[in-house]
Amino acid sequence: MRRTSITASCALSATVLATALAPPAHAESSSLSFETIPGSDGVDLSAISVTPDEEGPHPLLVLPAAWSMHASLFTGAASKLAYESGYQVVVYTTRGFYDSGGGVEVAGPEDVADASAVIDWALDNTGADPEAIGMGGISYGAGISLLTSASDDRVDAVGAMSGWSDLESSLYPNETINFQAVELLLLSGELTGTPGETLEHVRDEYRDGNVEPALEMAPERSPATKVDAINTNDPAVLLAHPYNDGIFPVEQIPSFYEELDTDKRLMLAPGDHATPELFGAAGLPNRVWEDLTRWFDHHLKGEDNGIGTEDPVHLQENSAGGEWATYPDWPSATAATETHYLEEPERSFSQWQPTGGMSKSPAPGWDYPIDAGAGTTAQSGTILVSGALQQFLDLPTGVSLPLVNRNRAGVWSGPEYPDGTTISGTPSVEVEVTPTTEETSLFFYLYATTRHGTGELITHKPYTLRGATPGEAATVRVDLQSVVRDVAPGRHLTLVMDTDDPRYTGESERGERVTVSSSEKSPAAVTVPLA
Missing domain, CATH: 3.40.50.1820 (Alpha/Beta hydrolase fold, catalytic domain)
Incomplete structure (x- = not known):
């Protein structure tokens, strides 16, 4: 529904x-x-x-x-x-x-x-x-x-x-179905047009859970x-x-x-x-x-x-x-990059829910399990609406970090930018994940956050592990969506990773788990391009 x-x-x-x-x-x-x-x-x-x-x-x-x-x-x-x-x-x-x-x-x-x-x-x-x-x-x-x-x-x-x-990376980014986009295109196409043989075949197979015909038609x-x-x-x-x-x-x-x-x-x-x-x-x-x-x-x-x-x-x-x-x-839009290494999420006096820090040096040797298949208050928004609100009213998709359920998400916060900064280019994330099933969807969100935990979404990206070996760690490297966005003075960056987003069709199911980790070989990190 x-x-x-x-x-x-x-x-x-x-x-x-x-x-x-x-x-x-x-x-x-x-x-x-x-x-x-x-x-x-x-x-x-x-x-x-x-x-x-x-x-x-x-x-x-x-x-x-x-x-x-x-x-x-x-x-x-x-x-x-x-x-x-x-x-x-x-x-x-x-x-x-x-x-x-x-x-x-x-x-x-x-x-x-x-x-x-x-x-x-x-x-x-x-x-x-x-x-x-x-x-x-x-x-x-x-x-x-x-x-x-x-x-x-x-x-x-x-x-x-x-x-x-x-076309494939648009409608199936990192092997994750862009649900809202696909459904909007199919619905509007049926309301205003007559599907041809290719579209009919792709649509019918998609409704049956088979995306291969869509992937086959995309390169041409x-x-x-x-x-x-x-x-x-x-x-x-x-x-x-x-x-x-x-x-x-x-x-x-x-x-x-x-x-x-x-x-x-x-x-x-x-x-x-x-x-x-x-x-x-x-x-x-x-x-x-x-x-x-x-x-x-x-x-x-x-x-x-x-x-x-x-x-x-x-x-x-x-x-x-x-x-x-x-x-x-x-x-040239990126003058420099900062790599923030993710630390183990822990409770502290100022953070009553487990939250990881970001450091300048690798912080390997930790694991953090999250429950899969259920979303959090972190999400990417609604197509056509969210981006237009940011464009015309400067109302980006927001989140309250204290309300993000840490049983279902990993959260990492970096140091404040006293004078502010500008992210300019394509941020990226690298983590190790160990799923309990062969197919698991992950969603990454990068926020500019106030000291009170109110975050404005800067960029995001989905990623689906397919054909993974349950119980075996896999390195996930994700380029987030490119952006130029000012981070106001006094704010800091926050990375959230969970397993469900209403914009996409995810593969994570309730009852599954995903363990996020940082190792000597592959330290968890987010890399941020700056103007």
């Missing part, structure tokens, strides 16, 4: 966001037309073509709509790009959704071929310039745009917002597997992503960015899935869309607007109104 209500809440949140941010109606104009475009295999695609008033040729922008979204929701951005910036814009509803034909193929080869067919149509039926073609989109549209740039060398520039590079639909082809075709690529994306976790984007050899730009900002750029989709002022427009202007129109000489990595601190900082590359 709990997971069902969460799924309904997620779907309702998505619907409210889409409705609230629908673009205002534009005055009737012969420059905007509703079209039916033949897809790659004769499937009709519903589209909107927006043509500037001036004579062409015009650089072409093709914008595939997001998952479960209609092309009309992007009319505001399309009109702004056409009327103010002079682009021939074609935004289309991807196959299987709403009034587009065919079935939803989850960014499969059919979707990539559709994008190329839309380019063909635009070149044949509008004043589009065949020498200046860009693609862009949010979420599903971002992924399709990147995949198309790997297969169609006509694409000169790409803007991918809240997309993915690795992952831009990370096609990075060599993208580099060969050499489109200019802008990647924009929110830190708290609950569907496509952020850490895959910087690593993909580093593998690109093309002209490229990385923008990371506060928010949840698609929330940093949704207002821009409606044609409203928006930092991400403004930079995207400059990106297209430079690479498709040849404008010398300065974007080509700026530092390419732009990171906003993860809070409402956070400051932006720029870097020449992603590794």
